[in-house]
Amino acid sequence: MSLLQLQSVSRRFGALKALTDISLSVEPGELRAIIGPNGAGKTTLFNLISGFFPPSDGQIVFDGQPIQTVNPAELVRRGIIRTFQVTEIFRSLTVYENLRIAVEIAQGVNMRPWMSRALWKRVDDQVDALMHRVKIADKAYRVTGELSHGDQRVVEVGIALSRNPRLLLLDEPTAGMGDEETHHMTALIRDLNKNQGITTLFVEHDMEIVFGIADRITVLDNGTMLAEGNADEISNNPKVQAAYLGQAA
Ligand SMILES: Nc1ncnc2c1ncn2[C@@H]1O[C@H](COP(=O)(O)OP(=O)(O)OP(=O)(O)O)[C@@H](O)[C@H]1O
Ligand SMILES: [Mg+2]
Missing domain, CATH: 3.40.50.300 (P-loop containing nucleotide triphosphate hydrolases)
Structure with a gap:
C-alpha cells in the first residue's frame, strides 16, 4: 500500500x-x-x-x-513532519538545548516542573542519539544563532526527527x-x-x-x-x- x-x-x-x-x-x-x-x-x-x-x-x-x-x-x-523556517530555532540556545526542548515536547514532558532522574536521563539519551543521527554532536554546546546557515538547517532536521516522522x-x-x-x-x-x-x-x-x-x-x-x-x-x-x-x- x-x-x-x-x-x-x-x-x-x-x-x-x-x-x-x-x-x-x-x-x-x-x-x-x-x-x-x-x-x-x-x-x-x-x-x-x-x-x-x-x-x-x-x-x-x-x-x-x-x-x-x-x-x-x-x-x-x-x-507527517515538515521542516520549519530557520526562525523556528531558538537562536540564543545551544544545539543541545534546542533538541532537548524538541524531544521534551515530542514526549509530552516539557511542562513538568519536576523530572525524575531516570526520565531526565532518558530524554538526554534521545537528544544525544538525535545529534548523532544528524551528525551535529560535535557542536552540541554551540549557540545555534552563531552556527552557519547549513548547520542551522541541520538542527531543524534534527527537530523534525524528534517527532518520529513517517513522512x-x-x-x-x-x-x-x-x-x-x-x-x-x-x-x-x-x-x-x-x-x-x-x-x-x-x-x-x-x-x-x-x-x-x-x-x-x-x-x-x-x-x-x-x-x-x-x-x-x-x-x-x-x-x-x-x-x-x-x-x-
Ligand atoms: N496562501 C496563498 N494565497 C494566495 N496565493 C498563493 C498562496 N500560496 C501560494 N500561492 C500562489 O500559488 C502559486 C504557487 O505557489 P507555490 O509557493 O506553491 O510555488 P513554488 O513552486 O513553491 O515556488 P518557489 O519555487 O518560488 O518556492 C503561486 O502563484 C503563489 O503566488
Ligand atoms: Mg516554494
Whole structure:
C-alpha cells in the first residue's frame, strides 16, 4: 500500500489555480524529489499534505486514511513532519538545548516542573542519539544563532526527527548553502532515507542533487503535473526540458 496518495487534488486561491488535478503516490521508503519552476505549486503541495489548508477538490490519503480535513497537529502525531523556517530555532540556545526542548515536547514532558532522574536521563539519551543521527554532536554546546546557515538547517532536521516522522517533507533544504554545506545536507537526506528508512519528499532546484539522490521525481509546472519518473526518464523528457531544464540553462 502506498504511504501517501493524492487523488485529483486541486487548490485554488480565488481565481488563481495553484494546483490542478494532481494525482501521485509515494511508496514507503521512497526518496521523492518535487521539482518545477518558481510558482509551480511545490510549496502549496507541501501545505496541502501537511494540512496547512485543505484542497479545493480531491482526496489525500495517508496510511490508508483520508486526511484532507485533518488538522496539522494531528497530522504531526500521525507522522507527517515538515521542516520549519530557520526562525523556528531558538537562536540564543545551544544545539543541545534546542533538541532537548524538541524531544521534551515530542514526549509530552516539557511542562513538568519536576523530572525524575531516570526520565531526565532518558530524554538526554534521545537528544544525544538525535545529534548523532544528524551528525551535529560535535557542536552540541554551540549557540545555534552563531552556527552557519547549513548547520542551522541541520538542527531543524534534527527537530523534525524528534517527532518520529513517517513522512518527512523538506522544502528546499539546501537553499542558500555553499558547496560543502549542500554536500553535507544532501548526504544527510540520503542517509536518513536509505539507512534510517524515512520516506522523504524534498523540493530542490539543483538538478545535480535531484538526479543524484532521488528514487523518483515529480515535475510540476504552472500548477499541473508535467511528468514523473526516475532520473533518466525525467532528464530525457522533452516536455521537462522545454519547461524547466531549458529555462534553467
Ligand atoms: N496562501 C496563498 N494565497 C494566495 N496565493 C498563493 C498562496 N500560496 C501560494 N500561492 C500562489 O500559488 C502559486 C504557487 O505557489 P507555490 O509557493 O506553491 O510555488 P513554488 O513552486 O513553491 O515556488 P518557489 O519555487 O518560488 O518556492 C503561486 O502563484 C503563489 O503566488
Ligand atoms: Mg516554494
